[in-house]
Amino acid sequence: MTQASKTGKARRSWQDIRDEIHRRVLSRRYKPGDKLPRDEDIAEELGCARSTVQRAMQDLNDAGIVERKRKGGTQVRPDPVTRATLDIPITRVEVEARGARYGYQMLASGRETTPAPVAAAFGLAAPEEMLHIEALHLADEAPFILEDRWVSLATCPEIANVDLSVKSANEWLVMHKPYDRMDLRFYAVNASGAMAARLKLREGAALLVIERSTWIGDAPITTVRSVTTPGYQLLTGS
Amino acid sequence: MTQASKTGKARRSWQDIRDEIHRRVLSRRYKPGDKLPRDEDIAEELGCARSTVQRAMQDLNDAGIVERKRKGGTQVRPDPVTRATLDIPITRVEVEARGARYGYQMLASGRETTPAPVAAAFGLAAPEEMLHIEALHLADEAPFILEDRWVSLATCPEIANVDLSVKSANEWLVMHKPYDRMDLRFYAVNASGAMAARLKLREGAALLVIERSTWIGDAPITTVRSVTTPGYQLLTGS
């Protein structure tokens, strides 16, 4: 038996408060740019403690619904942004989630000096020798994602001893080299001749590219350019 | 003068606790899949209240670093995901942030019955008459984003009276029709003849497309397909 059913009066949870405030924003009782009452007044009005309002407001703030400033109070965000959370799983998990058989092929691997774009992605002052890996992820034997990865040997010397021909660098890194900071970007490219050949599709096809760089502290770990196959879509989790 | 400087001993904030736990995950003292001590023990070890650990853990949970279950305890996420938050601003704001002059052109507007793909995006059982708008966002007079939008007249009858030839439907909607639920997807397309003509580029160019549908409750508000121009990149905020 819940407390609500015992006392006959439901205790309002912070989610209830959050939803009530959200409703008021949605119903335009509080309009974009409007200042909201102070937490204490809302608490009194809705019959709960200030800490409960605080919790609710935190959440609305994180969600981009309101903006809070010390002393300045709370206001409805005047320039609404579309905020979304993306979860990008390991490719193997993604393929398996689609009910397909996962496959992995290392295409090339070796030590090379970082070309300018890679050094730029890492924000390196000078080029550096890194591990360069090209690999293909397969779903039911068909090419799924082509990845072009650079791994800093200065930050991850251990990876030199890992057999990356059977297991992807992604999996090894994700389990052994947690990161601190990440940079993600998405854009579209026309398949080059080399890409088309490796992904077995016509040259010029529009492909979604996911670029990701990770650091631990200031030390670069890895930067990957993942070229997806036609039809690939990135979806938000909400 | 802060309390820390007065007492000589800093009070540890929940962020300190969070960072300490995070460090332990990063340093692999707690490895993926490992079970963490109970909040109370961590609190005692680090010299703070359980509520502080709770707050820290909440944050790590939201960030996808750990997973918590009642009674089950806390464990380091065994299948690390790359979690990122995307903020997509109004196009006008985005253009202005780049230091360019924003321009807007309505290309076409009228009432039409939703074709199958649009009905599907909304999860509609039956096609419906909606407002269909094609418009172009410009940055310094050059095409920037081409949008193809459907607005539910059932949910937003007021929009019929808005002059959408000078101000984008996006701006009006964002200020007057807050949403509840959103669906976002990103993919790449080759520019069709029509797209190429409107965006003034060659047919077949790879373009990043952002598709967004919004609802209030179960009622559909709008669905937009925004076709960006070459070179456009979506970046994460973190």
Added chain:
DNA sequence: GACTTTTTTATGTAGCTACATATTAATGAG
């Protein structure tokens, strides 16, 4: 009037208690 300092005030945080809730683990019935 322009500038600096002080006060005020709304949000932010730490710590505590008490209880809720979801599981797991232990126990008991058959």
Added chain:
DNA sequence: CTCATTAATATGTAGCTACATAAAAAAGTC
């Protein structure tokens, strides 16, 4: 031994107090 019931336990939440902090507003100062 299997299944249902009960107890134990880690996290989740509400409410309270006290204080910290940032920023606006007010009060001084030149």
